[in-house]
Amino acid sequence: MEIELFRQSKATIGDYEPIVGRSTIEELRVLADKLSGKIIQNINSTATGGGVAEILEHLVPLLNQLGVDTRWQVMQGSDEFFEVTKKFHNALHGKSESISDEDFSLFLEVSRRNLNELSFFGDLIFIHDPQPVALISKKKEIGRRWLWRCHIDASNPDKRVWDFLRGFVVDYDAAVFSAPNFAQRLPIRQFLISPSIDPLSDKNKELSSKTIDSVLAKYGLTLDKPMIVQVSRFDRLKDPLGVIRAFEMAKKSVECQLVLAGGTAADDPESEVVLDEVRERAEGSKDIHVLLIPPGSDIEINALQRAATVVLQKSLKEGFGLTISEALWKGKPVVASAVGGIPLQIHNKLTGLLCHTVEGAAYALRQLLSNPQYARQLGENGREHVKQNFLITRHIKDYLLLFLSLEHPEDVFYL
Amino acid sequence: MVDWLVQNWLSIAVPLLVFLAFFMAAVWLRGVAYDAFDRWVAKARWEGSQLFVDSTRRPFLYWCLMLGAYIAVQVSVLSPEAKALAGRVLGSLFVISLSWVIARLSEGMLKLYLAKLKAPPPPTALVINIVRVTIAVVGVLILLDIWGAPTTPIILVLAAAIVFLALAFRDMVPDFFSGFQLAQGEHIKVGDFIKLESGDQGYVAEITWRNTRIKTLDGNLILIPNSRLIQSTVVNYGYPLKKASEPFRFQARLHLKELTGLRASNLPELVDILRRAPDSVIYYHTHHFLEEHQYLTPEPANDFALWVGDVLGDEVLSEKLASIDTFEFVTIGALKRRIIDVIDEYLAEKTDGRTAPEGREFHFIRSISVVLPTSYVAHDFREFVEILRKISIDSLYFHIFEAKLRLQKGVNDFSIWIEDCLEEGDLAAKIARLDPYTYTLEALRSTIIQLIEKRIK
Incomplete structure (x- = not known):
């Protein structure tokens, strides 16, 4: 065909x-x-x-x-x-x-x-x-x-x-x-x-603040606190529970909120179980938002990444990890695990921060949330890096x- | 017949005598007038004098004959109707001959002066035809008036045609006058190097009565209507500088990464593979950071230093490897030996190195360079600087880094050209002395441009 x-x-x-x-x-x-x-x-x-x-x-x-x-x-x-x-x-x-x-x-x-x-x-x-x-x-x-x-x-x-x-x-x-x-x-x-990544695709193109605001409103989010976002399917290899722990550790010293956005894979029955575990773990915390995003919601993902203060990708195992390039292209400071293809996209302390543990992720989050100028510089470098290479x-x-x-x-x- | 002549000889003789008298007086007057004209021309040195004399001398004689004939008719005993008819015929002949003389004179003068005009020459044949038609139309209108035919409808039709043509060519008129303005003002001349508001730049190749043609640095022609050019802001750098004996043809280098499948987990493995590695591998690992992060930092470390520091956690060796000055080396082989020597010396003292965790091994990669032509060619410093501003970093990289080390020229391409083709040894040496590894590529571009601009100002 x-x-x-x-x-x-x-x-x-x-x-x-x-x-x-x-x-x-x-x-x-x-x-x-x-x-x-x-x-x-x-x-x-x-x-x-x-x-x-x-x-x-x-x-x-x-x-x-x-x-x-x-x-x-x-x-x-x-x-x-x-x-x-x-x-x-x-x-x-x-x-x-x-x-x-x-x-x-x-x-x-x-x-x-x-x-x-x-x-x-x-x-x-x-x-x-x-x-x-x-x-x-x-x-x-x-x-x-x-x-x-x-x-x-x-x-x-x-x-x-x-x-x-x-x-x-x-x-x-x-x-x-x-x-x-x-x-x-x-x-x-x-x-x-x-x-x-395609900079002109729905997932990466520029969005108006009106569009971003409407997506935030759709999911009941506000930007009254700095927002940490991890976009990935609900999979143990993406370590969503580790993300929550890192967030809680960072939150002790810096006011912030966490958005865990992703879908479940039809060919992976375990993803439903992981989603339930994440929801249970997040229960009671008004600053943790677990969003189940349906397939094809590229504009929504784009808007969430653009609204983020810091983008997190704390995977335990990763393929190439193009979500990193997507976030960097939006000029966002990124904290990500040094696994799979992520080190090709993030040179530690130059285009983002790499981590190996939950504690390391929490420390990196605190650094970026407390130092907006440093975070902005990493984001700018990251965008240039993607422009040149990805x-x-x-x-x-x-x-x-x-x-x-x-x-x-x-x-x-x-x- | 004889009786009739005897009775009317006076009626015939008087007009005849009047005609002859006027004719002779006119011939005398023509001689005096032309002598005076010749004296004035000798003093004023008017180039059109010969043309004027050639065009008018003989017709002047005919006009004298016509004047004599007209006066003779008026003093004759002919009926008023016959006199009027003769007057119209003579008037018509005069108008026709006068129109012909003016047309001939105008054509000659236009040919003479259009050729000398500084302004962009409008097509001569077109202007001459317009003048011919105008004179013919005016002549015909006068003839019609002489014979009493109505001229108002024709004048209206002509006025409508003129308005129509003015509307049809209204866009050309500003260009035409702007062309004159351009030339008379002498702000822009053929051969000048100019930069337009749009950012386009190049040499003025031609100024016509409608457009100005600019040959850009990549060989394209830009056609700008004169009226638009006159209204826009143009930077005129003036005439070209000294031409190079050979032009500089800019090339660009793109690269592809070829995996060797070889990987090292510790220092002995790293140095062992390094010994067998081809130059293309050494080149990749000492230069790819520079290309991929050219915007980021002026002092990129080589991959070996980064890996030893980040993955093996050996900051001392990492520092030693990072401090190897790539700029010192003329061949990749020499650079490779230096890297191996540094690791060997370190291993001789310290054998208990770390092993990289799984997934963080050092992967050896070959650099494949693909060199392609660009459309940019520089013949002098002006062109060179302007092209340098716009070429890709792939092109800058090729001529500075690849040429010196990988192609083993020993010095960058720019310095070679400036010395060999422009005989500017000092400037060539200054550029050659720049250590490109201590700049970002954009900073390097600016520095070279500044050095050249300083020289040509």
């Missing part, structure tokens, strides 16, 4: 010029021009929902606007197939999963079916995540350049699943990971390309460079 949604995209590449500057857009055009005549064929497993689809929805139209013929196709799979790939996904994250030989056989069978049904027309075939990884078998027949993009944290994968997938990955021309510690030892070239234009640039570098093995090459 080929996705045509990109033709309805709202933002144009020119809309980013006031944000990132003319020279950045000019550089993108020069790079895109060098790929003129090539077709980039993206293949993933879903057209909607999930991070990969969201990234492709933004990137594919912008690449086409730049003149790079970029297509997007979705492989077909049964519910059973996606149950297996969900297990693969969890296993790559290091979670113990029981995967049978039948599961592997089903994976191979669906991959074979897609090999026959899909049309492989790209000069460069860009496969996203483990679900379509086995399509590389087509390379022996048709050649071309093949890239595998791993969007998930594979820093501590289940060995059996990784060894199975590795057998396919090594046939690619190159692999792409989001953080250095996600990478594996592979005999092929591996590139580091961080994810990005906006969608940087993501496009990296992809264009990646496509070009496949033909250039040298360290320095001239276009």
